[in-house]
Amino acid sequence: MLEAAGNLLAARQRSALALVGILIGAAAVIAMLNVGGIARNETIRQFRAMGTDVMTITVSSRSSNAVGLKRADVEAIPAVIPAVAEITPFVTGGGMVAFGTTSHNATFAGVAPEFDDVVRLTMQSGRFISFHDDYEAYCVLGARLASSLGGRGERPRVNAKIRVGAYIFTVIGIAAPAVQNPMLPLSVDDTMFVSLPNARRVMPGQIMGAAVGRLAPNASAEKADLALQAYLNPKLRDAYLNVQTARQLIAGMASQMHIYTLLLGAVGTLSLVLGGVGVMNIMLVSVAERKQEIGIRLAIGARRRDIRALFLSEAVILAVAGGLLGIVFGLAASWGFAWLSDWEFVLSPEAAPLGAGVSVLVGIFFGFYPAVSASRLDPIEALRAE
């Protein structure tokens, strides 16, 4: 073994080139596994905040005289469809909000008082919109919106006055930062919440186009979807309904991840094969160059399997060195990916052993032919070689 390592060190440059191929392959495989793990972890994190029983309804209008959801219809759903435990409608839109001398683009949401319960919204300060606030000019700010208003000077606090067009709203609460949930058609942190009646003021002409709810325990997502379509569709005009449940979304994300994983896996396999061919090439050159050495080894009593083992171990050392570097690079790449996408880095426990195992196999597979051809050399021919 030591000898094999020494021989590789002597042919540093060529060894390094073969190493690079294996390195890229192993890195791709490691990155694939680890990024997959990170994404899975991220999905779990997103849904841990709101739970996997979340469901949303969105309405898309087909024309300008579309009729959307009605508050009473939506609030009656739990009584009509037992699969839905709770549900609350909301209106979304957007526009400029001004505080003091600064203004900022914000998402608007007109919500019912149950909204904070259904989406598990927590408050940083103040309180959320309540039953008594329907006709009060009150608003609640998302965490990021609150901190970006006010510029370098004073931040909006509870009781601060926020201007939207011709209306002045009083801030009654600021929400705590929330993990973005892919189910919601709005980003809670960037939103200004007002009551449903006030929504008509800040978003004139906007139909009530969304609702968020929770499925009853053990309820079937598909059945709830069908029941909701059957119940709500006749009440809409020039609009259509879209029901989305967290479970369906997770399944969709999983199949997306699967395609992505296959793709990275294909890239990894391809570069491992190319790296393996590189290893084979280098080993063939090495066998051709070291014929005399093989001859002398045979003359002093090396058997065919001794010669085979010598060259095979060189190939495997080469592949494993590439594989170990590949593990480092792959983990670094997935760390970079997590950092760029602001996701939490997690180490997949199977990544490193799999990468090392795969590179050993590549070394054995692609080192086998050169090693066998070395072991089949005729000792006289080999000794005579230059």
Place this chain on the structure above:
Amino acid sequence: MLELEDIVRTFRVADRDATILRGITLRVGKREVVSIMGGSGSGKTTFMNIVGLLDKPTSGRYRIDGQDVLTADADRLSGLRNQLIGFVFQSLFLMPRLNVWRNVALPLFYRRTPLPEAKAQALAMLERVGLAAYADYMPNQVSGGMRQRVAIARALVGRPAVLLADEPTGALDVQAGQDIMDLFMQINRDLGVLIMIITHDPNIAAQCRRQLVLRAGVLVDETHLAAA
């Protein structure tokens, strides 16, 4: 020890058979020191390859230490070479990346001798050829004469019955060559190993008790001629 009977070796070169050895019959006993002379193309190297079990004759019989070796397969021949024969080649053929004692121990490595024991035997053999102080040097750090001694130590470390030397003094100056010859004689006395030296140098050949000459594939014993 070595019994060769009517050895013929024919090579096919460009669709024609070229007969290099034409019926060589030879018996060499244990403890003999034999020289084989011959000009270029006389078949010296082919003869040595056959004696050294690196090649097989086209026809004839060859027994070494009482064993018929012509039916053995490649791995068995490797084993027999390892056990019975030590080679000293014309070009030195040391492993450049192994130090002196590891080079010497290489035949024992292929015999699966445990490392500490192999090292002890290699060091003992280096002592015998006068290189005990150089055990940890690399081959390119010692002189040509020393390298030849390392090669001899490697040939002897497995305690072979036969030592085959192909032009062992060819690359050395007269004094270094003479030192090597003295070493061979001493080894022959001390270890009782059969030594066969292939050379084109009459001075080297003259020092061997038995002198053979290859001419156009035929072996002639000229010991008595030289003595006369």
